[in-house]
Amino acid sequence: MAEKMLKFIKVERSMPSKRDASDRKDDFNEIYAEFSKDKAGEQAARCSQCGVPFCQQGCPLSNNIPDWLKLAAEDRLEEAYQVSSATNNMPEICGRICPQDRLCEGICTIEQSGHGTVTIGSIEKYITDNAWEQGWVKPITPPRERAQSAGIIGAGPAGLAAAEQLRRKGYQVTVYDAYDRGGGLLVYGIPGFKLEKDVVERRIKRLEDSGIRFEFNTRVGETVSLSTLRDQHDTILIATGVYAAKDLKCPGSGAKGVFPALEYLTASNRKNFGDDVPAYDGGTLNADGKRVVVIGGGDTAMDCVRTAIRQGAKSVSCVYRRDRANMPGSQREVTNAEEEGVTFEWLASPDAILDTKAGKLKAVRASRMKLGEPDASGRQSPVKTGETFDIKADMVIKALGFDPEDLPELFGEETLTVNRWGAVRVDYATMETSLPGVYAAGDIVRGASLVVWAIKDGRDAAEAMHKAMRAQERASKVAAE
Numbered sequence: 001m002a003e004k005m006l007k008f009i010k011v012e013r014s015m016p017s018k019r020d021a022s023d024r025k026d027d028f029n030e031i032y033a034e035f036s037k038d039k040a041g042e043q044a045a046r047c048s049q050c051g052v053p054f055c056q057q058g059c060p061l062s063n064n065i066p067d068w069l070k071l072a073a074e075d076r077l078e079e080a081y082q083v084s085s086a087t088n089n090m091p092e093i094c095g096r097i098c099p100q101d102r103l104c105e106g107i108c109t110i111e112q113s114g115h116g117t118v119t120i121g122s123i124e125k126y127i128t129d130n131a132w133e134q135g136w137v138k139p140i141t142p143p144r145e146r147a148q149s150a151g152i153i154g155a156g157p158a159g160l161a162a163a164e165q166l167r168r169k170g171y172q173v174t175v176y177d178a179y180d181r182g183g184g185l186l187v188y189g190i191p192g193f194k195l196e197k198d199v200v201e202r203r204i205k206r207l208e209d210s211g212i213r214f215e216f217n218t219r220v221g222e223t224v225s226l227s228t229l230r231d232q233h234d235t236i237l238i239a240t241g242v243y244a245a246k247d248l249k250c251p252g253s254g255a256k257g258v259f260p261a262l263e264y265l266t267a268s269n270r271k272n273f274g275d276d277v278p279a280y281d282g283g284t285l286n287a288d289g290k291r292v293v294v295i296g297g298g299d300t301a302m303d304c305v306r307t308a309i310r311q312g313a314k315s316v317s318c319v320y321r322r323d324r325a326n327m328p329g330s331q332r333e334v335t336n337a338e339e340e341g342v343t344f345e346w347l348a349s350p351d352a353i354l355d356t357k358a359g360k361l362k363a364v365r366a367s368r369m370k371l372g373e374p375d376a377s378g379r380q381s382p383v384k385t386g387e388t389f390d391i392k393a394d395m396v397i398k399a400l401g402f403d404p405e406d407l408p409e410l411f412g413e414e415t416l417t418v419n420r421w422g423a424v425r426v427d428y429a430t431m432e433t434s435l436p437g438v439y440a441a442g443d444i445v446r447g448a449s450l451v452v453w454a455i456k457d458g459r460d461a462a463e464a465m466h467k468a469m470r471a472q473e474r475a476s477k478v479a480a481e
């Protein structure tokens, strides 16, 4: 029986095999794309209802996983959807892109006992995709309208989750975003082969249909000031994410043909939307036929290498200064990338990007590294061995992570307190910042993190904003009496 189960899981998780670049171009489906009702039910029934729901503890939203697995196994899919959506504003998105191996599935009791995890994420995705198909996902109709309003800066998962929670309680909600559409990194960071764009778009549409106003192309701090928004609304949420890309500090880092990861991924994601992207169409931000070198070892780097493969790159290499065991990205993503044909240069650090006199990219010169003594964080520091080597390159992508932008400067609010990395400081009991009535959530508080944590923060902040607005309302009633 156990063997049968393992075989089933293996099929479910099977990845595209190594193939030609031309074949890879069409390979846009991620692992759970074909998850059917029968398979969802079969997997859900594997949950042993162990009584110690470690999976729930592994989920940042404390999703009631055993209950919706049981309901799904009994084919009570509408109830499963109700339970699943009670704690999560976008279950089908988390089901697709949470690193489940590090969260709920990693500590599933069945996984721990060696029989392979229940594929929680895929079932969560199936339940809500099915709910959309059946018409069970409806716009929000609050029990009563309230006059008070909330201004939310940032339409990423933190801002969207907070907007939804506040609208449910009847507040008037406006979301301001610098981009031309909602979703934040859900639309412009995470590639379409992991998260289809229409899945995010239908969520935004539902919020619009629920009475939430979106003001796009509005960069707070430039288009409109924070103080104007504070005057207009009873409460404000800062959910602006982190967008200052860490740069490569070596000669040639600014050479023609060297791009920051988000610029590259955004171009590709815009193409997925059908937007006009001259830099992609003209070949500049398109890996087709090129030898691509991606520098970095996190999930963003994995998204870049896998996007380049899908664009038909001639070859794709990933250069990371530590070894595989010490890379920050998900091991599952590395396995995916390897199976798709990416070459990993572990223990390698770039010394220079080389180009010709005419400015044409030639190669990345890198040093071989070894792991030395642990640093202050306890991780072994990479040190040069003295050996160098070149990797031929026509395109180099820098995927070294992100820092917060200087928000006190951008917002002209010196009293907005940030930590030494520039992340906004909050009182974790309320998510309130140093500015009264101004809250913060998501990556701008945690530093680059995960969608599921952004949703959790957005929900927590919304709850605190609601409590504060109720207190304000009561106080003004008392004052009026």
Ligand SMILES: Cc1cc2nc3c(=O)[nH]c(=O)nc-3n(C[C@H](O)[C@H](O)[C@H](O)COP(=O)(O)OP(=O)(O)OC[C@H]3O[C@@H](n4cnc5c(N)ncnc54)[C@H](O)[C@@H]3O)c2cc1C
Residues within 6 Å of the ligand: 097, 098, 099, 153, 154, 155, 156, 157, 158, 159, 176, 177, 178, 179, 182, 183, 184, 185, 186, 189, 190, 191, 194, 218, 219, 220, 221, 239, 240, 241, 242, 265, 299, 300, 303, 441, 442, 443, 444, 448, 449, 450, 451, 452, 454
């Ligand atoms: C390439 C990439 C891949 C990722 N893959 C995954 C994954 O597979 N799984 C996962 O869980 N996480 C992933 N993440 C991380 C995840 O996307 C983030 O943790 C999450 O999106 C953070 O949500 P947020 O709402 O805080 O910020 P964001 O999603 O960044 O949204 C912030 C929004 O604020 C807007 N904004 C910024 N400044 C202003 C301003 N001044 N005025 C108005 N609007 C502003 C932005 O335009 C943006 O829309 C990935 C990140 C990247 C970069």
Ligand code: SF4
Residues within 6 Å of the ligand: 058, 059, 060, 061, 063, 065, 088, 094, 095, 098, 100, 103, 104, 105, 120, 121, 124, 452
């Ligand atoms: S939200 Fe993420 S961590 Fe929580 S149950 Fe879903 S996939 Fe697992």
